[in-house]
Amino acid sequence: MSGRPAEGRPLENRVALVTGASRGIGAATAVELARLGAHLVLTARTQGGLEETDDAIRALGGSATLLPFDLAKDGDELDLLGPSVMERFGRLDILVHAAGTLGALTPVAHIMPKDWAEAVAVNLTAAWRLIRTLDPPLRASDAGRAVILTTGRAREPKPYWGLYGATKAALEHLTATWAAEVAGTPLRVNLVDPGAVATRLRAKAMPGEDPSALAKPAEVAPRIAALCLPAEARSGEVVRAA
Numbered sequence: 001m002s003g004r005p006a007e008g009r010p011l012e013n014r015v016a017l018v019t020g021a022s023r024g025i026g027a028a029t030a031v032e033l034a035r036l037g038a039h040l041v042l043t044a045r046t047q048g049g050l051e052e053t054d055d056a057i058r059a060l061g062g063s064a065t066l067l068p069f070d071l072a073k074d075g076d077e078l079d080l081l082g083p084s085v086m087e088r089f090g091r092l093d094i095l096v097h098a099a100g101t102l103g104a105l106t107p108v109a110h111i112m113p114k115d116w117a118e119a120v121a122v123n124l125t126a127a128w129r130l131i132r133t134l135d136p137p138l139r140a141s142d143a144g145r146a147v148i149l150t151t152g153r154a155r156e157p158k159p160y161w162g163l164y165g166a167t168k169a170a171l172e173h174l175t176a177t178w179a180a181e182v183a184g185t186p187l188r189v190n191l192v193d194p195g196a197v198a199t200r201l202r203a204k205a206m207p208g209e210d211p212s213a214l215a216k217p218a219e220v221a222p223r224i225a226a227l228c229l230p231a232e233a234r235s236g237e238v239v240r241a242a
Contacts, residue, residue: 009036009037010036010037010229010230010231011033011036011037011038011093011094011228011229012037012038013037014037014038014039014093014094015038015039015041015085015089015091015092015093015094016030016033016038016039016040016041016092016093016094016095016096016228017040017041017042017043017081017085017092017094017095017096017134018030018033018040018041018042018043018095018096018098019043019044019071019096019097019098019099019126019130020043020044020097020098020099020100021040021042021043021044021049021050021053021098022042022044022045022046022048022049022050022052022053023044023049023052023053023199023200024098024197024199024200024201024217025098025149025194025197025199025217025220025221025224026044026096026098026099027049027052027053027056027217028216028217028218028220028221029096029098029217029221029224029225030042030053030057030064030096031053031056031057031060031218031221032218032221032222032224032225033094033096033225033228034057034060034062034063034064035060035062036225036229037062038062038093038094038228039062039063039064039065040057040062040063040064040065041064041065041067041085041092042054042064042065042066042067043067043068043069043071043081043099044068044099045068045069045070046068047066047068050066050068051066054066065088067081071099071122071126071129071130072118072121072122072125072126073121075129078126078129078130078133079129079132079133080133081130081133081134082132082133082134082135082136082137083133085134085137086136086137086140089137090137090140091137091138091140091141091144092134092137092138092140092141092144093138093141093143093144093145093228094144094145094146094147094228095130095134095138095145095146095147095148096146096147096148096149096224096228097127097130097146097147097148097149098149099122099126100122100123100149100168100201101118101119101122101123101201102164102201102204102205103115103116103118103119103123103163103164103167104119104163105160105161105163105164105205106160106163107159107160107162108162108163111162111163115163116163119163119164119167120167122167123164123167123168123170123171124167124170124171124174127148127171127174127175128174131146131174131175131178134146135178135182138187139182139185139186139187141186141187142186142230143186143188143230144185144186144187144188145187145188145227145228145229145230145232146178146187146188146189146190147190147191147192147224147227147228148171148175148189148190148191148192149191149192149193149194149224150168150171150172150175150191150192150193150238151164151165151168151193152193152195153165153168154168154169154171154172155169155172155238172191172238175189175191176191176236179235179236180236182235183235183236187235188227188232188233188234188235189235189236190227190232190234190235190236190237190238190239191237191238191239192223192224192227192238192239192240192241193238193239193240193241193242194215194220194224194241194242195215195220195240195241195242196214196215196242197214197215197216197217197219197220197242198211198212198214198215198216198217199217202214215242220241220242223239223241224241227239
C-alpha cells in the first residue's frame with residue numbers, strides 16, 4: 001500500500017482497525033473510514049454483523065478484512081492481533097476501539113461478581129490488551145491514530161451507573177496515560193465521547209427514550225473519523241463528537 005492519497009480520500013493506502021464493527025457507532029465509523037479511503041480490519045463477536053458492515057464498505061468500493069472474535073473471551077487470539085497486523089500490513093495507521101458493554105444498572109452495593117467481571121473484561125481489560133498488542137504496529141506508522149470511545153458517566157457519576165462509569169473512568173485513565181507515554185512519537189491517542197446516540201446500548205439503558213430524537217451513528221461517525229486523519233494534532237484529549 002503506497003502512493004499519494006486521492007483527492008477526497010485522505011486515508012487512501014491507510015490501514016484501520018475497528019472493534020465493535022458489527023453495528024452502531026463502530027460499524028458507522030468503519031464505513032466512514034472506508035469512504036475516506038482506508039482498508040478496514042473489522043472485529044466483533046458476530047460474523048453476520050461484520051458481513052453487513054463489509055457489504056456497506058464494498059458498496060463504496062472499499063475493502064475489509066473480517067476478524068470475528070470476542071475481545072473479552074478470546075484473549076490469546078487478541079494478543080496475536082498486533083503481530084498478525086504487522087505481518088500482513090507492516091503497520092497499523094488507525095485504531096478505533098468502539099466495543100463496549102453497559103453491564104448491569106444497579107446500586108453499587110448490589111453489583112454481582114459476574115456482572116462486575118464481565119464489564120471489567122469488556123470495557124477495561126480488552127482495551128489494555130488491544131493497547132498492548134497494537135502499540136508496536138501503531139508506532140510503525142508515520143501517522144498512527146488511536147481513538148477510544150468513552151462516556152460522560154466516567155466523569156459525571158449518576159445513581160445506578162456505577163459499574164459502567166467505573167470501568168469507563170478506568171479506561172479513560174489508561175488511555176490518557178498511554179497518550180502521555182507516546183507524546184514524543186507520531187502516534188496520537190484520543191478519547192471520544194459520542195454523547196447520546198441511537199444505539200442498542202443506549203436503548204438498553206434508556207428503554208423509554210424516543211430514539212428518533214437522538215443522533216444516529218452515521219451522524220457522529222465523521223467526527224470520530226476526523227480524529228483519525230494524519231493532519232490531526234491533538235492527543236490525550238476527551239473530544240465530544242456530539
